[in-house]
Amino acid sequence: KAGVTQTPRYLIKTRGQQVTLSCSPISGHRSVSWYQQTPGQGLQFLFEYFSETQRNKGNFPGRFSGRQFSNSRSEMNVSTLELGDSALYLCASSEGFTGNTIYFGEGSWLTVV
């Protein structure tokens, strides 16, 4: 069974631009969540989608948004990029119920210059 797939793996953007990251969950998983990982703040939860609906949201500004499609694939978007948005963005998937194992992708490395 294929794991969680994230694209692109690496990207460089300029301040003020926007970026879209893509995630394909494990087959059969309906929940997709996103995390930001930085050396200073560690791993922080961004949001979670289940069957195309956002069920949970972390404490990030509105520049960070996401969506989920009917095939459970998800995208997250960051608008008006700031230098501090440079991070590893991790996507994770699960069956969507409390206690289910959450499986992570290898992440998308975003550098903002």
Place this chain on the structure above:
Amino acid sequence: AQSVTQLDSQVPVFEEAPVELRCNYSSSVSVYLFWYVQYPNQGLQLLLKYLSGSTLVKGINGFEAEFNKSQTSFHLRKPSVHISDTAEYFCAVTPGAGGTSYGKLTFGQGTILTVHP
């Protein structure tokens, strides 16, 4: 809300020695507990999880963890480490049965385990 404290940011150890990575948590509700490992330039891989039942949980790669409710701890142990265990380890919690924080793990700051030959 939950919080997780990993008591050691770095743990150096020699190959074949035992190791313990410490994790304490705080929560006003029951929790499920997890340990993940992250190798360089990779995502997170689940080592083990505690949902209920026996407080001693066995995971992959010879790791185990013990849930201690009175001390709100979930320490990770391995009796004999290998060079290949060098990585960063994260303890995480999520609300337990009846919780609605779907997909939301609260992580500790991580412990870098370095195994020396």
